[in-house]
Amino acid sequence: MTGSASDLARRLGDHAEAVCREYLSNGHRSGNHWIVGDVRNTRGRSMHVRLKANAKGLAGKWVDEATTEFGDLLDVIRESCGFVDFRDAADEARRFLAMPRAPWSTSRAQPQQAAKRGSPDAARRLFAMSQPIAGTLAERYLAGRGILLAARERALRFHPGCYYRDLVTGETQTLPALIAAVTGLDGRITGLQRTYLSPSLSPGLDPSGKVGKAQLIDPRRSLGHLLGNAIWLGLEPGAPIPVMAAGEGFETMASLRTVMPALPVAAATSANHLAGLTFPPGCRRLYIAADADAAGRHGIERLSQRAGEAGIEALVLRPQLGDFNDDLRHLGTARLAAWLTDQLIPEDARLFLPSG
Structure with missing residues (x-):
């Protein structure tokens, strides 16, 4: 595999579960693995994707016990999207990771288009790349507000480095954020609301360890429908x-x-x-x-x-x-x-x- 492909596979491995939720949506998490039928997103249990690196190997590596196929998450993107050309698969991986397109990338249409800024697709992707709130700043923020919700509340997630753009200066920064999914009655995500949180707990000033909103003019922002x-x-x-x-x-x-x-x-x-x-x-x-x-x-x-x-x-x-x-x-x-x-x-x- 080329260095560029190796780097993309490694970066995808850093977000292995989010990649699986996006491209292998017919599967489910079980322990440290994502279980699905095959690399083309068929329902079943024969393909196992490692979600976190351990002594057995790197995150993102997978094997299909039924066919003996194996590979990495770049292969998952190629096969699940039906790409033939490596360049198309690499472009899709870069889009998912929000990386710049490679100089050799073409502008022809691809089976899976990039999500438009502020669209429901962008909301679903951000939600998929977030994590459950248990043990995070988001959980501590809510507890500090007296809000204690059951772990089964599926609408809430946490993102440790969510982009925030100042609408006046245009400057951007990354901040931790509580992510709340906006859904229709069918449960499908149509948008979300981000509550940006203070990146430091300031224990000397707040012995209780409470987490507050980030010091922004608009610490809450919504997107989507x-x-x-x-x-x-x-x-x-x-x-x-x-x-x-x-x-x-x-x-x-x-x-x-x-x-x-x-x-x-x-x-x-x-x-x-x-x-x-x-x-x-x-x-x-x-x-x-x-x-x-x-x-x-x-x-x-x-x-x-x-x-x-x-x-x-x-x-x-x-x-x-x-x-x-x-x-x-x-x-x-x-x-x-x-x-x-x-x-x-x-x-x-x-x-x-x-x-x-």
Whole structure:
């Protein structure tokens, strides 16, 4: 293999699981391996891709026990995309890794085009290259906000070096970020929201080890197709959701989810997007989370109107302080639960709020 190909294979190996999720999507992770049918992304269990380097070999190396084929992740890209020319496979690898195209690259169309900036494809790729939040700055950030979510929440990931571009100066930097997937009701990612985090914990100033947002003018940014979709916590694609809650901010809705872990919630990311939220099948009651100020009143009123037109009962939940995350942090889960008890339909209070 040429030096260029070896370098690409090594770089792909640094993101072995993300490569597998992108090009071998019919497989699944099992321990330190990605299991799939074959290098052309057929369903099955005969091909094993090593995800982390160990004593047995480098990350990204694979073998198909049924055919005795073996190779690296550059071979995976070539075979799964149906490329014949090495240059096309190398260009696709460079695109995935966000590397410049080689000087000899041609401009002819390829089976898999580069994701456009800000597109759903770009959102899906960034989400795939991120990692679960357990043990990361993202988990510590949420815990510092009083938000404790189950590990099964599939909408949340962490990226240790997410690009941030200053819209005024054009300068870029990489920062750790909490990644929240925006999905449709089918569970397919259509966009995401990035919350950029402080890269240092400043233990001398903060003995608790809490992680804050990065010191930026806009530490939260979204991309992709957001209208009608949301950051869903507790969504089971295709399953009926008779009772749910919706609101603008992710932390507001995650706070309600912390207190009522069985209640599906949707964070629409803005007032306009809240007004256009798509209702799940079987929904008969919708709780809309409000903030203490009137900034999001339009979104609440429009969503309530649309819910009524769809035959869905809409009720507004109001916090005691600025928002429900303020309530969670300053009042605690027990007082927040007690405050919510009087605002919920009695049968919902019994179902979603812990007894006592």
